[in-house]
Amino acid sequence: MAANPQALYSRQAETDASTSGKLLSAKNVTLEYRTPERLVRATHDVSFDVYGADRFVLLGPSGCGKSTLLKAVAGFIEPVAGSIEIGGERVRGPGADRIVVFQEFDQLPPWKTVVQNVIFPLRVARKLSRAEARERALHYLDKVGLAKFADAYPHTLSGGMKQRVAIARALAMQPRVLLMDEPFAALDALTRRRMQEELLRLWSDERFTLLFVTHSIEEALIVGNRILLLTPHPGRVRAELNSHQYTQESMGRGEFQQSVARIHRLLFEEEIAQ
């Protein structure tokens, strides 16, 4: 079984990328929270399309509804207006085709070892046999450089290592879309850079489809190939930009800095001028 793990593990990504059609589609999505005191509108009339193997970034200031949009794509929140479709079918709840990696380091059950953490959802949601799940888990732990830590417990790992486990666990599930909500925001600057690099390396190996949330303009330009800019609260679409030309090496360069300044203006200054 699985003599060529790579071929087996990439099947879903290939299917989605080879159709290169629309994979995920948000149409005029308005999202609200109802609290006992009031109704909070988190996003208003947001539309975007994500294609197979896109690295699509939602970028906007704090409170503009990025996490809420991601939760809606994950199926935890239902739009009050508009719809979200994946593969042409309306999202009606959570599913194993959309896996979220969060910012918090404590997203791994602490009583399970690293490899058990990765195996668990493969057994439950993907119904893999014990041996298949273990093989796949070890494959992805190796991909994130943690093969040696398979039997360690999460509390013995650094923040960056915990995030790598969460990424391995998510990728092992081979979701149609990998959802990441500021996964590197709580890391120190150096580790954050390294993690961005690793994520891009993993992407070039596996070509998964990524929906990535950040409020860092630089991170959006480096991680994304397309960026959706959202206005301050409640988030509306401000602009959509291409950013496939940038890598970490671009960071010091003039063109990159001009893009940062332009996005900054779009996000903040033009809003004030209106």
Ligand SMILES: Nc1ncnc2c1ncn2[C@@H]1O[C@H](COP(=O)(O)OP(=O)(O)OP(=O)(O)O)[C@@H](O)[C@H]1O
């Ligand atoms: N559970 C909740 N109940 C009520 N209001 C909420 C809830 N969660 C978020 N909100 C509100 O919805 C809006 C959007 O919040 P959201 O967390 O999606 O923003 P964000 O863009 O992810 O911000 P950040 O960059 O700070 O993470 C904010 O005004 C926030 O106060």
Ligand SMILES: [Mg+2]
């Ligand atoms: Mg958020």
